[in-house]
Amino acid sequence: MTNYVIEVEGVSKSFGGVVANKGISMKVPDGKITGLIGPNGSGKTTLFNSIVGYHPIDEGSIKFKGEEISKYRVPQIARLGLLRTFQQTRIYSNMNCIENMLISIPHRKMKFVDMFGEREAKETMEEVDRLLDFVGLYEKRKLRSGDLSFGQQKLLEFAMALMNKPEVLLLDEPTAGINPTLINGLIDRLRRANEEFGITLFVIEHNMRVIMNMAENIYCLAHGEMLAHGNPEEIQNDQSVIDAYLGAH
């Protein structure tokens, strides 16, 4: 039997008169890579925002490992182990890479006194070095992260997410704006994060080559509604998906 880490049930969200999500239901299986595709403005990022508690939902239910999280706020959900990255890369730009990584440790069990805890403990530093090495930023670790190139910032953001040891990682367009060579490296790293660290990935992606190769399960949104669901092959051959998004080749 498949275990589902995220279960979204009948979620709707409107902004004023704009219905961004309408009765969305979907499930993310544990330990797998799930994709979310759809045209611009179809409500993908809104669904992500709803899941991570960025805004309240109008109706429906969102469960993380069986726990209802639709009323929780962003930091609470993050501390449960459900983490997201942003479409516009967000890092702490005035801090160097090491500092960015150090503050990205899991905050799940932080007590009040841990605020003044040792920040450069040996194991933490080893983990920082290992992950910066993993994304290829080791040599630049002492530079201001805001001075890194866009692609490098994306890699740093990904490394920060791994540092947080999440159970599920929601990635909003991880390859957008990255050059083709780096994309291959990133796909490889995402796969390894999934296989080696056992992190469930839920990925919004416009690059079809990437998502069709990576994901086992794909959901397609259009006009705020769930259009189709299936494995990459089923999605590629689904007439409604072709009409709304992929276009005929």
Added chain:
Amino acid sequence: MNKNFSFKLHFPILVFGIAAPFLFPGLQLQIATLWVMVLFALTWDIMGGQMGYNSLGNIMFFGIGMYTSVLFQVGQFAEIGAYTAAHGGDDFTFTNAQYYQGLVIGIIMSGVVAAIAAAALGWTVFGLRGPYFAIGTLGMAIAAGELMGTWEWVGAGSGISVPVFPGSAEARSLLFYFLCFGAAVLTFVVLQWVYKTRFGLAVNAIRDDEEKAEAMGIHTVRYKTVAWAISAFFVGISGALFGNITGIIEPLEVAFPTVTFGIFMVAMTLLGGKGTLWGPVLGAVLFHTLKEVTWTYFLGWQWVALGVLIIINVVFFQQGIMGWLMEKFPEKFGIVVENKEATR
């Protein structure tokens, strides 16, 4: 910054701080004020520099500390209402023991009450960002001064006088000089420590991108509250000391001087370089020196001189002195590309 450099600065400053009242007895009050200015800049920088919350209301904790201190100094031995009604007249004299007990408890409580006030007020203003936070906190400080000015029990507009020091005038100014110096040193040492802990990283993360920090699970509200409470604690103590130096506490000019000290703390930090440990210290020294020099030699032009300094600073030199140095000599601050072979 590396340890050696820090130590090279610590030691001479410590020696100067201890020797100054004996070397320059005529400047004792000015140098004591300098230490209060250093404390102001350091504590403002916790919020404005390290955490990116530009508070224009930090001076509120100065007034809260000042009033708290005098209320504890008097209230332990006399009825406050009667004391203020008599304008601290001859009916109220304190023994030596009472004076010192009052002073010690007054100073400690001024910090504690100011910190509690910051934590409580934080709830109402931490939802505000950017300029709204600045104006919101400024409003709070102005309101606090006006409120104290209408409260008869604490002397309202005519203020409340501080218990008289039971010794000579020289002993009094020496005592408060060293208390001011000690408070500044303590503030520096505590901040140097907290910035090296996880706290330092967390408040920097909040400064750079608070939304990201929340999305990463950082307890942002907790860090913000504690940051403001630490800042308020030391400002509160400086208020207690300054109130005792002044002798009479008047609400608008002495206790809640929003347009002088309240703005100086921002200007000094920006001058030295916000978000650094030494920047506020450097800024306070330069600013206070310039202020004292212009007050002494260019009286009448002193506000113009300060205004020009602030304008030059914010127009041409926004990163401040330390920020400029870091840009100019990044390798001195450890900002380098380093390959694996060099470190492993």
